Amino acid sequence: MPRKQIILLIFFAILSSCKQEKEVTVSMQDDVAFLASDSLQGRETGTPYEIQAANYLQQRMKEIGLLPKGNGGTYFQTFSFKPKKDPHSEVQFVAGDSTITGTNVIGYVDNKADKTVIIGAHYDHLGMGGEGSLYADGEAIHNGADDNASGVAVLLDLAKKLKDSVTGSNYLFIAFSGEEMGLLGSNYFSKNPTIDLKKANYMINMDMVGRLREDKTLSISGTGTAPIWAQVLNANNPGFKLVLSESGVGPSDHTSFYLQDIPVLHFFTGQHKDYHKPSDDSDKLNYKGMEIISDYILDVIADLDDDAKLAFRETKNESEDTPRFKVALGVMPDYLFDGKGMRIDGVTKGKPAAAAGLQKGDIVIKLGDSTVVDMMSYMRALSVFEEGNATEVTVDRNGKKIRAKITF
Incomplete structure (x- = not known):
């Protein structure tokens, strides 16, 4: 082979290697920048923009090496429903006219273990505003960087870290749709699971984890849903000021799993002035804080890896007393x-x-x-x-x- 061709082959090999390297080094900041970009128009459930986000998440899960665990050998689990007219009624999951279709994106690590850890975060948001928006000046893109591109970015980061390092459990990673409309994606999955929920050990939910404050205050709900939670969370605490709440019921997707008698935790860095407004943008997140939270969750999971399946404990529903x-x-x-x-x-x-x-x-x-x-x-x-x-x-x-x- 001529020397010039050999040089070209080496060049393309190096170029290909660089591209592959770039793919596996996507950062949490990169994930948030894409999901919270104006081009996705706020990722409202059932819109083409949410499908664009779902396709991105599917590709990221493939790159990480997660197996598809949606329906029919895909990463997608779709569900259709009619919008609620009565805010106090339950949503009806049905197909047909006047329905909206949401898409959960699900990846899996199969370590042939007897127990499975479920890790979730919702990726939908409010689109151009509408119901749930706290913006008073008309329609505008609600990018939802903290709510909840931040949680999805941590989910993908954990998938990379857990895939080959902590192997005593299987791992199911779910990016939920329909959370802003009433925990719809998690509700649907919990009643139509793509794994045997009897093997589910516990569920970890990240919803709004992108605004860790200087004093490192971190809220964790669900600590009463298993007797061991407080001990494990405190033992692995790298320096957070923890605010712990026992209730397994709250306004996020962990509630759907608690109601299936699965121990849960919900990680949250707090409300802020940009909540449910167009100003919740990617440049306002604390990415170093997200990294520390991801490492903390990883340590908690690793600590429990050799333990027996967690005992579920029912907690008081604090929302009933509100x-x-x-x-x-x-x-x-x-x-x-x-x-x-x-x-x-x-x-x-x-x-x-x-x-x-x-x-x-x-x-x-x-x-x-x-x-x-x-x-x-x-x-x-x-x-x-x-x-x-x-x-x-x-x-x-x-x-x-x-x-x-x-x-x-």
Whole structure:
């Protein structure tokens, strides 16, 4: 073979090698940048843009080396449903006219083990806004970088890390559709599983894990669903300020698995002013924080690898105790605050709190005649008021007590 041809062959071999190397080194930041790009128009369930995201996730799972575990030998599990007219009714999974079709994307690592760990994160979002949006200025692309491209990026990162390193369990990775419409994808999978759910050891859910704060506060729900959770989470903690909640029921996809008597955990870095708004963009995420969270989850999984199947434990449904209220203060609570009172994480313009001069960082310690010591007592205090009522609110602002008049 002529020397020139040999050189060309070597060049193309190197070029091919570089391309392959580039494929396997896709970062979490790359995954978020694609999923939260304007071109995907907010990944609303049932739209062509969600299908584009599903195709991307399918390709990423292939590159990582996950086996397809959807329907018919594919990575996809589709489900069709009619949109709910009554918000309190259950969704009907049906085919036919006037239905929407969602697509779960499912990959699998088969280690021929007796137990399977399920790792999930929803990839759908709000599209151009609509129901669920907190944006008041009309239609706009809701990119959902934190909610929940962040969780999907951590899911893919864990798939890469777990594939060949921790082999005592099988691993099922699910990117759920339809979460924003009512946990639809996880609900459907839990009732139409593509594995034997009797082998499911536990389920880990990542939903909004992209905004780890400087103090490293990390919320983990579901810690009461297995007796060992608190011990394992604390033993492997690399320095997070953990805020633990026992309930297995919450507003994310782990709930669907808890209701099938499977132990669950939900990882969450907290609410923020960009939640369900067009401003939830990829440049605002803490990627180093996501890396630390991914490593933490990996350590927890590895710690349990040689253990027997976890014992499931039923927990109290905290949402059943939530008071119903007719008015709103117009603030975003800091759900990661573990001090006394309710700390304000954001104030909405034009609402009662803004009119009263309340600020981000204020800690509500009294509302009307009620002392506020936590989120639940704040909601109870708020539930007694109706539109048109006026009262006094007391906040702690940098150690100073400030009183203000509130009109609902």
